[in-house]
Amino acid sequence: MAEQAQENSSLSAVVADVAAGVALALDGGRDSSALSGVLAQDDPLALAAIRVLGADVLAPYALRAGGGPGTTTDTGTDMDSGMAHRRTARASGVGAGPAARGARADGEVVRKALAAYPPGADASEVSLWSYRGLVEASRAYLPAGQGGPESPAGAGDRAAGPAAVAGWLQADPWPQLAHRASQLAALSLPGLAPALATGLAARTEDLSRGFVRAVRRRDWLQAAGIGRWLARVPDVPDTLGLDTGLVYVLRMSGGDARVALHTAIARRFHGRGAR
């Protein structure tokens, strides 16, 4: 999907719009985190854009849910009082209001995107993972009954098998590993792919090398994607300068919305980047 997006400028534009909307919601610049509010509903490319961005389209929900299920991240430290307030509001029963309607609409649009673009029989592993990440995110982050779409065509189950985790996570040389990790950056959201996260956390040095190389090559999107995984781990080498690196990547990308989304997530979920 990602490769096709690069070749398709109109899809790229929609992807950028959606990414920008999600980043804005993360930073509290939009009242609703509702994805459906960001999308032009009648745009046929909108569903494809959701598949390109994967689980990231639901990142604001993960943040409101306090970082997502089973997370070990310290999202509490970097949530501003506004986020805390929203969490309180949700807990005290505004679930029937506009926020709940937004979540319902978002569950619906994600379901449509999953149905419209299931990974084919010859889908790449990245496409399978990304699909599975979006399935997982809608189950985990959307309120009960609004997410958890039935997995169409069983493709999600294929991707969910442990075989998908094995192999390359241990065996890939660092350049390939880092490249693949950046393509799977959306799965770094809390709780989505614990085995993947654990496997990558064991290769922090290799991801650090990949970050260096990506910045050197001015591949800002790859650098930001790798940076997100590094933002999760406590033992990222100090010498890497991850915080200044994420800010640098954001600025140098010249306003690339997908880069901005990656760096916003590193900042909002893990407190890395701008301090």
Next chain:
Amino acid sequence: MTAAPPALLHRVGDRALAWLHSNREYFRLTDDDRATGRGLVERLKPVGELAINMRVLAREGVAGSRQRDLSRQLLDFAWRDLLDGGNVLADLQAEEPLSPVPLEIYASLHELGYRHPGLEAAIDLARTTASWRAVEMLPNRRLGLLNAERKIGLVPSGDAEQALAATWLGRTPEPWTVQFHLAYDITHTVFHLTDWGAAPDRLPPRIAGYLALYLPAWTADWAELEHWDLLGELLVVDACLPAPTLDARMWERYAAAQAADGAMPVQGAMPAGDPETVFDLVHHPTLVAAFASAMATSRALSSDVAA
């Protein structure tokens, strides 16, 4: 990661040395160089690099008998024919008493047994001044000067730790900021700190760890850019680490870039032109190839290569 086989590592240096030997006449100072004195230091730089290389070869003991012969002939040629038994260096020192260049070139030759007492006296005289220690230069070059003093048996005129702290590498900054010139600052800091690979243990663990972590990223990048001169220097740095990788993929690419006659291009393919022009363009990367090969072969034959 697979380490390159010693035969591959050795072959690169063997061929580079053969090229240096058969092109040795081009190291000569031209009549114009001597008459005007212009560009003398630039012409002497390759001679100094040649001497360092032959010193490395002699020290690492990885040369076969043919290589040893070529290396000895090149050294004698450098000392007698190019430097007029050291007189060229002594003249330069007389001309510019505070220039570090004669010492930088002389140091390796001194280690190999060549002597010029007049030059040593002139260097001693310069060293009595506070100005010698105050002369401004790049921090990694200061480190090199201190190393050169040590090589000829003098007490270094400054503190090596302080000199290291003033270098880019000494501060271990963000590795993703490394650009072309910074990369050369890094390699030269390592060369001077380890005395051209003779004493890898002089790399403080903090810096060795930093290099082990990020060197693969820089190496991969400049290999992709086909910058063989810098790649060669980075491969030397790898060979100076406590656990060198001697990465087979990098060495295979590097070896494949070498011309049939042993010359190593700076970047991309071999340049075209008359022999003098080509020599001026490729003597440095070819010297680097000989250096990298000697260091890597030596480390490959010891048992401390990283798994």
